[in-house]
Amino acid sequence: MPTPNFYTSNARDRELVTKSIEIILQGQSLSGAYIASPNFDSYKYSWLRDGAFCAKAMDAVGETESARRFHRWVESTLLGQKLHAETLIQRLEAGEVPEMGDMLHTRYTLAGELEEYGEVEDSPWPNYQLDGYGIWLYELELHHRNLGTSDFNSEVVDLVARYLSAAWETECFDCWEEIGDGRHASTIAAISAGLKSAGALLGVEKFILKSREIREYLLANFVRDGRFCKGLLDDRLDSSLLCIALPFEIVPLDDPRFMQTVEAIRSDLRGTSGGIYRYLGDTYYGGGEWILLTSWLGWYDRMTSNSSGFEDAKEWVMNQVTDNFELPEQSTRGVQEPSMVRPWVERWGRVATPLLWSHAMYLLMIQEGDK
Numbered sequence: 486m487p488t489p490n491f492y493t494s495n496a497r498d499r500e501l502v503t504k505s506i507e508i509i510l511q512g513q514s515l516s517g518a519y520i521a522s523p524n525f526d527s528y529k530y531s532w533l534r535d536g537a538f539c540a541k542a543m544d545a546v547g548e549t550e551s552a553r554r555f556h557r558w559v560e561s562t563l564l565g566q567k568l569h570a571e572t573l574i575q576r577l578e579a580g581e582v583p584e585m586g587d588m589l590h591t592r593y594t595l596a597g598e599l600e601e602y603g604e605v606e607d608s609p610w611p612n613y614q615l616d617g618y619g620i621w622l623y624e625l626e627l628h629h630r631n632l633g634t635s636d637f638n639s640e641v642v643d644l645v646a647r648y649l650s651a652a653w654e655t656e657c658f659d660c661w662e663e664i665g666d667g668r669h670a671s672t673i674a675a676i677s678a679g680l681k682s683a684g685a686l687l688g689v690e691k692f693i694l695k696s697r698e699i700r701e702y703l704l705a706n707f708v709r710d711g712r713f714c715k716g717l718l719d720d721r722l723d724s725s726l727l728c729i730a731l732p733f734e735i736v737p738l739d740d741p742r743f744m745q746t747v748e749a750i751r752s753d754l755r756g757t758s759g760g761i762y763r764y765l766g767d768t769y770y771g772g773g774e775w776i777l778l779t780s781w782l783g784w785y786d787r788m789t790s791n792s793s794g795f796e797d798a799k800e801w802v803m804n805q806v807t808d809n810f811e812l813p814e815q816s817t818r819g820v821q822e823p824s825m826v827r828p829w830v831e832r833w834g835r836v837a838t839p840l841l842w843s844h845a846m847y848l849l850m851i852q853e854g855d856k
């Protein structure tokens with residue numbers, strides 16, 4: 486395994502790197518699925534979105550076999566959904582809009598099955614989220630491109646690309662599993678990126694053309710006052726907008742609309758302790774500062790040679806580790822709505838810790854080489 490390099494000489498960072506790799510590997514089931522969080526009942530599933538970022542981080546640190554196993558798991562899981570997906574595609578292509586509850590899920594059990602209704606509290610889960618499918622295709626292509634391999638399952642890639650091409654205009658839940666206005670810039674960006682990747686994997690032009698059409702739609706409808714906005718009818722900022730250029734390259738990192746978005750996130754979505762919020766008005770566990778988002782901004786800062794931003798993000802994340810070097814989903818120290826912390830703790834227990842996606846984004850922030 487190649488020894489990865491990290492942008493740090495600090496011993497604590499190195500310890501957190503080692504621990505992060507360990508936590509992600511330990512959170513990978515024999516099936517290849519990454520659990521979202523091992524100690525949080527509602528997160529005992531594998532999400533395509535969280536998992537694809539974990540696979541990306543594993544590729545980045547040289548644990549490519551782990552990433553390969555995840556991609557294999559997604560392929561076999563989605564093969565199990567093939568008949569249902571074909572029916573959905575036919576219905577969508579005939580102009581029907583299926584009920585959200587009928588659509589493909591955003592998360593599966595570690596064995597690659599659909600969750601049973603009522604299995605966890607708060608079911609049914611808002612499972613209709615399209616971004617994970619786009620993110621997965623994007624990461625799959627990158628994984629094979631970087632390794633020079635091509636042993637992916639083309640039947641599944643084609644299926645997912647046709648599903649996204651047919652479904653992309655329907656309203657779905659966003660990456661925070663909230664509905665909002667049903668059309669989300671970060672979801673649209675992920676779909677466009679995924680279709681481009683599917684086109685590259687399969688050598689199929691129609692997916693590339695669809696990807697371009699969706700990109701144009703994003704640029705025409707999700708820019709307000711010179712920066713990207715959260716929803717079609719929602720002008721607010723959202724930190725997930727970072728994905729538009731990093732990693733999806735819908736626009737380059739120095740695109741003025743993107744740069745303005747990042748600087749607005751940096752100033753308007755920075756919490757009192759220095760971490761980054763999802764969006765203003767978030768109340769989940771009080772709406773605190775998220776480890777994965779602060780790392781995401783730090784990753785952007787490293788990519789754009791903003792060393793003080795990068796160092797600040799690294800230090801802030803380090804301040805969030807638990808005694809045994811685990812990273813939670815969010816910090817409840819500087820929350821937006823303090824009265825909303827307790828209701829969530831009473832409902833679901835303390836904030837999910839460790840969250841594999843937090844560890845993945847930390848690794849992506851400080852690892853050298855790949856994006």
Ligand code: BGC
Nearest residue numbers: 521528532534535660661662
């Ligand atoms: C987040 C999602 C995430 C899920 C599992 C939710 O609270 O909003 O983005 O995929 O947790 O980590």
